[in-house]
Amino acid sequence: MRLRLSQSRLATSLAPSPLIGAFCLLIAAPKLVLSTLTSNEPEALIEPADNTIDNAQHAYEPEFGVFDRSIVGRAPSGVTALVNNVPESLNLSPGTTACYVVSKDVIFGGSSASRRQTDDSEESDEEGNADASKNTRKVYLSANTCLQPRSIQKDNPTAQPPQLVITVSQSEAGGCARTLADVPEDQKKSFREGAVMFQANATGDLYVGIVAPEVDDTKFKEIYNFEVAASTDMYYHTYNAENTSELLWMDSDSSAVLLVTRDLTSDPKQFQQVMEAEPPFSLYAENVARNYTGGLRASVCGLQNNAQILVNGNGGGMLNQLCRTGMTIRGPGGHPKQQFYFQGLNATSKYTGILYKPSSSTAKRDVNGPGGGGTVFPAINFQTVQGRNCKVVDGADFEFCDEVNWAMPGNDQLNNTELVRVYDKYARDMYANFEKVLAQIPCEAPADQRYSLARSCSDCERAYKRWLCTVTIPRCEDVSSTNPNAVLRNVNDAFPNGTRLPDDIRQALGNNIYFNSSRNSQLNEEIKPGPYKEILPCDDVCYDVVQSCPAAMQFVCPSPGRVGFNISYAVRGDSSDEMTCNFPGQSRTRTSVAAGMLSSAPYLISMIPLTASLLLL
Ligand SMILES: *[C@@H]1O[C@H](CO)[C@@H](O)[C@H](O)[C@H]1NC(C)=O
Ligand SMILES: *[C@@H]1O[C@H](CO)[C@@H](O)[C@H](O)[C@H]1NC(C)=O
Ligand SMILES: *[C@@H]1O[C@H](CO)[C@@H](O)[C@H](O)[C@H]1NC(C)=O
Ligand SMILES: *[C@@H]1O[C@H](CO)[C@@H](O)[C@H](O)[C@H]1NC(C)=O
Ligand SMILES: *[C@@H]1O[C@H](CO)[C@@H](O)[C@H](O)[C@H]1NC(C)=O
Ligand SMILES: *[C@@H]1O[C@H](CO)[C@@H](O)[C@H](O)[C@H]1NC(C)=O
Numbered sequence: 371m372r373l374r375l376s377q378s379r380l381a382t383s384l385a386p387s388p389l390i391g392a393f394c395l396l397i398a399a400p401k402l403v404l405s406t407l408t409s410n411e412p413e414a415l416i417e418p419a420d421n422t423i424d425n426a427q428h429a430y431e432p433e434f435g436v437f438d439r440s441i442v443g444r445a446p447s448g449v450t451a452l453v454n455n456v457p458e459s460l461n462l463s464p465g466t467t468a469c470y471v472v473s474k475d476v477i478f479g480g481s482s483a484s485r486r487q488t489d490d491s492e493e494s495d496e497e498g499n500a501d502a503s504k505n506t507r508k509v510y511l512s513a514n515t516c517l518q519p520r521s522i523q524k525d526n527p528t529a530q531p532p533q534l535v536i537t538v539s540q541s542e543a544g545g546c547a548r549t550l551a552d553v554p555e556d557q558k559k560s561f562r563e564g565a566v567m568f569q570a571n572a573t574g575d576l577y578v579g580i581v582a583p584e585v586d587d588t589k590f591k592e593i594y595n596f597e598v599a600a601s602t603d604m605y606y607h608t609y610n611a612e613n614t615s616e617l618l619w620m621d622s623d624s625s626a627v628l629l630v631t632r633d634l635t636s637d638p639k640q641f642q643q644v645m646e647a648e649p650p651f652s653l654y655a656e657n658v659a660r661n662y663t664g665g666l667r668a669s670v671c672g673l674q675n676n677a678q679i680l681v682n683g684n685g686g687g688m689l690n691q692l693c694r695t696g697m698t699i700r701g702p703g704g705h706p707k708q709q710f711y712f713q714g715l716n717a718t719s720k721y722t723g724i725l726y727k728p729s730s731s732t733a734k735r736d737v738n739g740p741g742g743g744g745t746v747f748p749a750i751n752f753q754t755v756q757g758r759n760c761k762v763v764d765g766a767d768f769e770f771c772d773e774v775n776w777a778m779p780g781n782d783q784l785n786n787t788e789l790v791r792v793y794d795k796y797a798r799d800m801y802a803n804f805e806k807v808l809a810q811i812p813c814e815a816p817a818d819q820r821y822s823l824a825r826s827c828s829d830c831e832r833a834y835k836r837w838l839c840t841v842t843i844p845r846c847e848d849v850s851s852t853n854p855n856a857v858l859r860n861v862n863d864a865f866p867n868g869t870r871l872p873d874d875i876r877q878a879l880g881n882n883i884y885f886n887s888s889r890n891s892q893l894n895e896e897i898k899p900g901p902y903k904e905i906l907p908c909d910d911v912c913y914d915v916v917q918s919c920p921a922a923m924q925f926v927c928p929s930p931g932r933v934g935f936n937i938s939y940a941v942r943g944d945s946s947d948e949m950t951c952n953f954p955g956q957s958r959t960r961t962s963v964a965a966g967m968l969s970s971a972p973y974l975i976s977m978i979p980l981t982a983s984l985l986l987l
Contacts, residue, residue: 432548452476452578455606455740457599459671462534464519464585465595469546470578472600477572498809506571511538511578512607512743513598515564516671519590530665531590533561536598537579538570545577552687564669565609565746576600597671603740617653618957619726621750621762621777621845624717627752628775629653630698630761630957631725633705644706645697647671648683651708651725653695655679658720658751667724667749677724681710700765700772702955711764720753750959758782759866759899760846770798771839773954777846779859779888779899781866792896797842804834811920831920836954837915840907841938844889845870845952847903853948856903859888864902880980884937906940908951 450458454476460468513536521529537558539545547553558581559568570576582594599606610616620628632652635644655675656663666672674680680687681695691714713719725747729739729861761780767790768774781788813827845854849871861879864870879885888894889904913926919925928935937941943950947960 395734404921409875433931443856449542449577452598452600454479455599455601455603456749457597457606457743459516459595459597460580461517462580462582462594464531464582464587464590464598466582467537467546467548468580468596468598469542470580470598470600471542471545471571472509472511472576474572474574476600477509477574477576477602478505495862506573507602509570509572509576510601510603510605511536511566511568511570511576511598512601512605513561513566513596514607514669514671514743515561515594515596516669516675517593517595518564518665518672519585519592519594521589522591523589528664529589531585532583533564533665534566534594534596535560535581535583536566536568537577537581538568539577540572541576542577546579547581550581552585562668563609564666564672565607567605567607567609597743597853597865599743601740605668605743606741607743608741608745610747611668614748615760615959616747617651617723617750617854617959619723619750619959620775622752622754622958623760623762623777623780624755624758625713625715626762627710627712627715627754628764629710629712629723629750629752630701631708632776633703633707636703636705641699641706645699647697649695649708651695651699651727652680652687653684653693653710654724654726655681655693655712656722657716658722663722663724664941667722670726670743670746673724673726673746694764698765700768701775702773704772709764715754717754718756718868720751722749722751755848756850757848757865757902759902760848761786761789767791770801770835771843772796773836774839774843775954776843776952776956778843779846779894779897781897781899781904783866784897789897793843793893796890797839798841800838801835804838805831807923808919811922825918830915830923833914833918834925837907837911840911842890842893842951844902845905845907845956847905848900849901849903850879851903853905855948855950856905856942857937858885858901859904860894860899860901861885863898863900866898871901880917889938905949905952906936906938908942908956909935909939910942911953912939 390495449471450460452458452470452472458470462468513534515534519531521527521531523529535558537545537547537550537553539553540549544553544557548658550558557565578598578600580596597607599742616632618630618632620630622628634650635641654663654673656676656678662676662678663673666676677688679689679692681690681693683695693710693712695708695710697706699706700709701707701756701818710723726744727747728744759780759782760777762775762777763786765772765775771794774793778789778793780786784792808827808830811827813830843860847853849858858875858879861871861876870876888899909927909930915925916927922952928938930936930941940951949956949958
């Protein structure tokens with residue numbers, strides 16, 4: 371594939387401008403005064419309070435065999451009645467069962483707030499039952515494990531005990547079975563990661579058991595604690611297993627990490643309302659080496675009791691000081707999303723992050739309504755790196771390159787504000803030259819004189835700015851990265867801390883201009899990041915400029931296989947584990963390729979009229 375610009379039917383008098391492709395153009399930048407060394411290290415890390423509940427005090431003692439079938443609509447002793455949308459919680463020793471009943475008057479009683487009726491209404495209730503027995507009603511049962519036995523194995527301190535099991539039946543014997551072996555397969559379901567959702571068709575009372583499996587007490591100690599709820603409207607506790615990419619890991623450095631949610635709306639009419647509302651999500655996070663949340667990652671109370679970090683809008687979470695969250699429109703498309711910016715994490719550490727959406731979007735938990743337990747999303751993994759010369763910033767300091775949310779080459783001598791100022795100013799100055807050229811091209815001319823009916827000058831400006839920021843601010847990858855698509859830069863330079871790469875690497879690559887320099891020598895001189903690896907920009911970021919801008923601009927991209935291509939651009943791969951190239955919005959969380967494609971610009975050559983002077987050869 372090769373892109374070429376043929377002659378334009380536009381003003382050929384426009385001389386090919388030396389400003390375009392303008393990358394080598396020198397801009398006189400003010401001499402930088404290096405700031406004093408700043409550090410993002412946290413002062414001290416506080417462990418969350420110990421939430422262990424005294425085993426002996428509250429342990430549940432089931433009493434079977436004393437059910438009184440004559441008490442209609444009332445829980446038999448030892449069986450707790452569940453009310454619509456109100457969770458019940460309980461401690462449970464391994465090897466025991468807790469038993470609940472959702473009575474038929476709760477199920478068929480209509481309004482979600484209704485409690486079981488009093489004795490006065492027994493008569494009408496009976497009538498209702500006769501009616502109801504012909505019908506079935508869906509009952510949504512859900513439960514979360516809040517605490518589970520802890521491993522006491524020296525060689526396996528993070529071993530997980532077996533998960534709880536829910537049993538659901540219209541008979542007491544089935545719903546409150548002593549042993550799981552007695553329960554048919556379709557009436558029981560094991561919790562997964564501390565959560566279970568079970569939908570039942572009820573024609574009468576529904577019995578619900580929560581069964582704690584036997585646990586080897588030489589390996590685990592302490593008990594289970596859970597929360598269970600029944601609802602006729604929707605699940606009280608929801609685990610959204612489908613929505614795997616609600617949260618995206620954008621990038622990391624040795625102590626900072628940037629995570630963003632997907633766009634919360636793409637409807638411009640809703641932007642203001644969404645931006646002004648409380649951030650809708652909380653985030654639980656944990657250093658994977660600690661792993662207290664193992665087996666509980668789909669459970670709200672399990673995360674609340676065991677996670678290391680909780681980030682919420684009101685600042686009250688565990689280790690909340692490690693992360694700032696808020697709404698942002700930075701990033702591709704300028705759509706509202708919630709951002710989480712961590713600082714002060716440990717270097718070279720793996721973390722897990724779990725997004726949680728409380729039931730009402732105003733961050734107050736509406737605990738006694740339908741779905742009051744909120745929604746937990748699947749865990750994502752992210753990690754910090756070792757080296758200190760790639761820096762990820764929270765983006766707020768970018769004024770011009772407002773779609774940049776990746777790590778860039780940096781130096782501890784420059785704080786993030788200064789670093790961004792240097793890159794942003796450079797890009798903006800380059801852009802000013804481009805604007806001068808664009809001003810000579812008749813964008814606002816009548817349709818038959820414009821360079822393309824499909825693209826306008828504002829498309830060109832947007833594409834050029836996106837390209838400019840992507841090539842000006844390299845996506846920085848730690849030198850220790852094993853990503854084969856990352857290109858080593860500045861091999862001969864010293865790191866900011868004075869050390870150099872091993873001799874053998876410098877000897878092998880040091881005389882190759884691709885490896886012994888960086889993309890932009892001026893920025894390199896100002897920032898002095900030393901050796902780093904770069905994920906090259908995706909070639910489509912460049913082609914988008916060719917397609918969006920007037921041919922008279924003479925903007926050209928190298929094509930794959932040609933000289934210069936693979937030192938300056940890379941081609942998007944399929945959904946492999948490794949990032950192949952960079953574009954604004956490219957996350958480290960691997961998602962489907964289609965989801966990452968430029969959404970605002972159709973990348974189909976055939977959509978451009980030939981009169982746009984673009985030929986694909
Ligand atoms: C960053 O460095 C600049 C220049 O030294 C200084 O003026 C500014 O206060 C620093 N900002 C922060 C947040 O430390
Ligand atoms: C409940 O009823 C619906 C139809 O109303 C049916 O599709 C579903 O399979 C039933 N579920 C169970 C667990 O029997
Ligand atoms: C950082 O490492 C220390 C020592 O291993 C550990 O105690 C602490 O919990 C870790 N903090 C985070 C946020 O990972
Ligand atoms: C110096 O910095 C580089 C890159 O940040 C790192 O890989 C290296 O381990 C550091 N060396 C020392 C002695 O700290
Ligand atoms: C990089 O390599 C080129 C040869 O390809 C050489 O001319 C140049 O001096 C080298 N630059 C540095 C900084 O080592
Ligand atoms: C660039 O691609 C060519 C083949 O297309 C390959 O031979 C060469 O090694 C590549 N160079 C780099 C720096 O990856």
